[in-house]
Amino acid sequence: MAEPKSKIARVDPVWDEITRDAHQAVRDEPLMGGLIHACILHHRSLDRALSYRFAAKLSSNEMSMVILREIADQAFEADLSLVESARADLVAIYERDPACHRLLQPVLYFKGFQAVQAYRVAHWLWQQGRHDLAYFVQMRVSELYSIDIHPAATVGKGIMIDHAHSIVIGETASVGDNVSLLHSVTLGGTGKEDGDRHPKIGNGVLIGAGAKVLGNITVGHCSRVAAGSVVLQDVPPCKTVAGVPARIVGEAGCDQPSVKMDQMFHGK
Structure with missing residues (x-):
């Protein structure tokens, strides 16, 4: 099924810059091609890439990547502020952190950015009354990133x-x-x-x-x-x-x- 025209026509300069960075990164280091294609270039928008990264990082024997991807997709589709906040976070990191030279870096490598985006999904779950899932996300973020943000x-x-x-x-x-x-x-x-x-x-x-x-x-x-x-x-x-x-x-x-x-x- 074709996407609604409003989504096709939507302009996202942050995502455009990330994809340009991704193409350049693959040219510079072909061995990174698999990771960069899976995390960035296989996706049509920032929210889809964030959803994939969320699921890939937080999945475990206790919760599959498929289930976590469905949860994240549902959150991003229901609350457009999640991706708006992610864009603002990316720009903030790029402007304030002298170690950040490309918008691609936080999405792939910076655990602070990734943990905050996972928290945002957990907070959305909390607001929906799905507290146990929110706690699960909090636990996995703490285990993976050593960052503990309560979903409330x-x-x-x-x-x-x-x-x-x-x-x-x-x-x-x-x-x-x-x-x-x-x-x-x-x-x-x-x-x-x-x-x-x-x-x-x-x-x-x-x-x-x-x-x-x-x-x-x-x-x-x-x-x-x-x-x-x-x-x-x-x-x-x-x-x-x-x-x-x-x-x-x-x-x-x-x-x-x-x-x-x-x-x-x-x-x-």
């Missing part, structure tokens, strides 16, 4: 998780748009309390490596959390906090810390 958490678009090792985002946490997190960041609780117990991260925030933000607190938009800090209290917008426990040490230094990715404190 809310995560915006334009997210970059650099290096992406040992990331924890709790059940009632929320992360705004255009946020950058480095490795070993925890958005967690402070004990065994129930209910709303995790941090709320505003838009444009930069959280440095190893930082812990704990409790039902707010980190205001366009703020910076220094590497290794332990944040236990609200952070006002556009500030830099550092230390254990963290305190305000200055202004954020720019209007978009998560984009500039400047982790240095330029004190007087």
Whole structure:
């Protein structure tokens, strides 16, 4: 059956760039041809490629690739925001990570990007009341990528998780748009309390490596959390906090810390 004209006519410059990158990568390294064709060039759109990558990576003896592919396809077809968020994440990584030279790289190699896209499918399942499947996806993402994002958490678009090792985002946490997190960041609780117990991260925030933000607190938009800090209290917008426990040490230094990715404190 032919696809609806609206889908055929849809323009996606991000996907076009990825496919160009893929063709060039095969020319540069023919031994990668099988992987790149399977993950990119055999698909007609970004959502189809993401669905395949999700299923191929998360499948195991416990859950087949066929079943996981059906789940992901259903999610992407039901919620167009999933692929819109993926595009924003790809562009964010390309613009902020100096190790990313092509849009193809996150789709194939960057576990932070792949884990966030798997979380997005799990979150969609959670919203549909399919909690056990959502938990399964969370478990597999944690096993594969060492990233633990509860499917009930809310995560915006334009997210970059650099290096992406040992990331924890709790059940009632929320992360705004255009946020950058480095490795070993925890958005967690402070004990065994129930209910709303995790941090709320505003838009444009930069959280440095190893930082812990704990409790039902707010980190205001366009703020910076220094590497290794332990944040236990609200952070006002556009500030830099550092230390254990963290305190305000200055202004954020720019209007978009998560984009500039400047982790240095330029004190007087």
